[in-house]
Amino acid sequence: MAGALPARWNRIVKIGLLAGSGRLPIILRERVTFHHCLDLATWPRPLGAVQAICQTMKQAGCEALCLAGAVDRQRFHDLDEGGAWVAQRAGPEAGDGQLLDALIAYFEQQGFKIRGAGDVSPSLRTPAGVLTGALSFDPTSGLVRARTLGQQDVGQAVIHCGETLWLYEDAAGTNTLIKRAGEIPAAVKTLFKAAKPQQDLRVDMPTWGPETVRAAAQAGVRTLIFEAEKTLALDLDEALDQARHQGLTIVGVAP
Amino acid sequence: MAGALPARWNRIVKIGLLAGSGRLPIILRERVTFHHCLDLATWPRPLGAVQAICQTMKQAGCEALCLAGAVDRQRFHDLDEGGAWVAQRAGPEAGDGQLLDALIAYFEQQGFKIRGAGDVSPSLRTPAGVLTGALSFDPTSGLVRARTLGQQDVGQAVIHCGETLWLYEDAAGTNTLIKRAGEIPAAVKTLFKAAKPQQDLRVDMPTWGPETVRAAAQAGVRTLIFEAEKTLALDLDEALDQARHQGLTIVGVAP
Structure with a gap:
């Protein structure tokens, strides 16, 4: 010894x-x-x-x-x-x-x-990479849009519906945003969520989890893009499980 | 909808x-x-x-x-x-x-x-960063040594004991290596574990977990360095908990 x-x-x-x-x-x-x-x-x-x-x-x-x-x-x-x-x-x-x-x-x-x-629990951080499914476009512009929204302290997520429509999160939160997207008949809907650029990442990181995936599947949002490392994935494996079984794509994009 | x-x-x-x-x-x-x-x-x-x-x-x-x-x-x-x-x-x-x-x-x-x-479970991958404790030296040379060992298909971990002594993992595995280190009276012992450079990372990634931390604490190994993303941390949060309570340092180093 x-x-x-x-x-x-x-x-x-x-x-x-x-x-x-x-x-x-x-x-x-x-x-x-x-x-x-x-x-x-x-x-x-x-x-x-x-x-x-x-x-x-x-x-x-x-x-x-x-x-x-x-x-x-x-x-x-x-x-x-x-x-x-x-x-x-x-x-x-x-x-x-x-x-x-x-x-x-x-x-x-x-x-x-x-x-x-x-x-204190690094496994909570969203990892970088295509976590499930397959990504066929460059997610950068959507994430930039989410970050710009965050900079204004309004919300941290945006949803791209079809070709030209963007929905923005407000104080009601991400799940309400996703429900709003459910009322839009566009075939292709993509959620982007990023940290506010100015926020102290030791507290108040944006979170997502199985509930987000469930809501997205119901609303026809088939692709979810999160900023890696700067968002927290609550119950990541359960969320990915759900996404796999619903055929959703989830991607963590390195900042 | x-x-x-x-x-x-x-x-x-x-x-x-x-x-x-x-x-x-x-x-x-x-x-x-x-x-x-x-x-x-x-x-x-x-x-x-x-x-x-x-x-x-x-x-x-x-x-x-x-x-x-x-x-x-x-x-x-x-x-x-x-x-x-x-x-x-x-x-x-x-x-x-x-x-x-x-x-x-x-x-x-x-x-x-x-x-x-x-x-299928990205939260198993060792994240990059000082996961607990504090690191006071550059871990690169130890990781390079672990990788070189892996290249020879001998083992995937090395332990630095004191100034000049290096112990190498063999077929008996990491825990046996750590026990051997426990018999060396050096004050400062550091474990390095990395993936074999040639191995298919979809299978057979090196793993570590609470058992590794327990063994390290017992053997006087106070710092554990793992290659991030290319090693799997089984029960990461439990392992970090143990490390915190034992005063050990754990670091994930990006490849």
């Missing part, structure tokens, strides 16, 4: 999870043993108590934080000292992205490292 | 699994719904009955085959017409790799497409 190891090799980073709603934090907890988990849905205080959240995670011994899942912005009130810092940094007109950036800045200022869902 | 779709969009590729032994085919069956599965361990005929295997998969309606898991070469006897074709193509002095290549050629000649485990 080895002799004494240099201390730096024994360094263990204790990662805590700040879990919002949706499937992502559930999957993460199945896959990753977090040092502590704070479920924001059952956290008894308003989400403006940011300093209290920090203290809880520190008392639990966490050195790094992973933020995952959706958080209802309406619950960001009754600010404590930390919440006030975040609100001031974000500014009065802050969008969701800016508020999140300020929150991250606060956690880092308090000494936490930030780990993305794709860092 | 969409109107009639072009027939090519409704094309479903029916993939069958030829399952050898070990954890890989078990994981694949958990993750992927195969059209048919032929378990080679319980297949009542000798593995030389390659034509019979083909017929079984064709009768089940399979159009593509995924080969996964280890196969005992000693069972390749009592050749039927297909087996004889494979043996002749491989030649009398064939190593494992050449025999496998000939087998693949036979299946393809019979009209099957070949799909790798990393194709």
Whole structure:
């Protein structure tokens, strides 16, 4: 057996999870043993108590934080000292992205490292390549369109219907976009989804999964193009299984 | 809803699994719904009955085959017409790799497409990046050494112990290599594992997983470097969990 190891090799980073709603934090907890988990849905205080959240995670011994899942912005009130810092940094007109950036800045200022869902569970990241089916066109222009939409903080996905029609995602989300596409009689429909170019990829990566594939199949969307590495595939193998059995094509395009 | 779709969009590729032994085919069956599965361990005929295997998969309606898991070469006897074709193509002095290549050629000649485990389940592929811990040196030379070893069809992994000692994997496999490293008192030990440059990556990709991490931790190997995309990580998240809690560093290096 080895002799004494240099201390730096024994360094263990204790990662805590700040879990919002949706499937992502559930999957993460199945896959990753977090040092502590704070479920924001059952956290008894308003989400403006940011300093209290920090203290809880520190008392639990966490050195790094992973933020995952959706958080209802309406619950960001009754600010404590930390919440006030975040609100001031974000500014009065802050969008969701800016508020999140300020929150991250606060956690880092308090000494936490930030780990993305794709860092603690890299197998969640959409891999590059034709994942199933076959691709017969260059997906770049559609992805550029999705990115441009993201830059405007509107949505992260677009659907190409037939030759000339493009549908754009809005605040209602990707599944609503896909349902809208279902009402268009075009024969060839393709979904493109990409990360917002300006977003902090350690938090709030765009996600997709079996539900997306199911909705796409129903709506006649036969090809789904995702930005590889910068999107998260929830239950990738199940999603590909479904796509194979429905004859859909799924492609991850390297950024 | 969409109107009639072009027939090519409704094309479903029916993939069958030829399952050898070990954890890989078990994981694949958990993750992927195969059209048919032929378990080679319980297949009542000798593995030389390659034509019979083909017929079984064709009768089940399979159009593509995924080969996964280890196969005992000693069972390749009592050749039927297909087996004889494979043996002749491989030649009398064939190593494992050449025999496998000939087998693949036979299946393809019979009209099957070949799909790798990393194709039907891309989340099995080791992702690129520092997956946990921190890397303080350039891993290239160790990986080159592992690849050179693979080129000689000896093994696929090497361990660097201290400054000058390198241990090489042989037919006994990676875990035995790691145990040997445990008997060396060097403070810094690093494992490198890469695909053989000449091997068909659709079959027989090198694998690693939680067992590798456990063995490494016990043997004082604190850093594990794998070739990304060209190695398969069985139970990646569990493996990273273990590495985090043991303070090990795991890195996927893009080829």
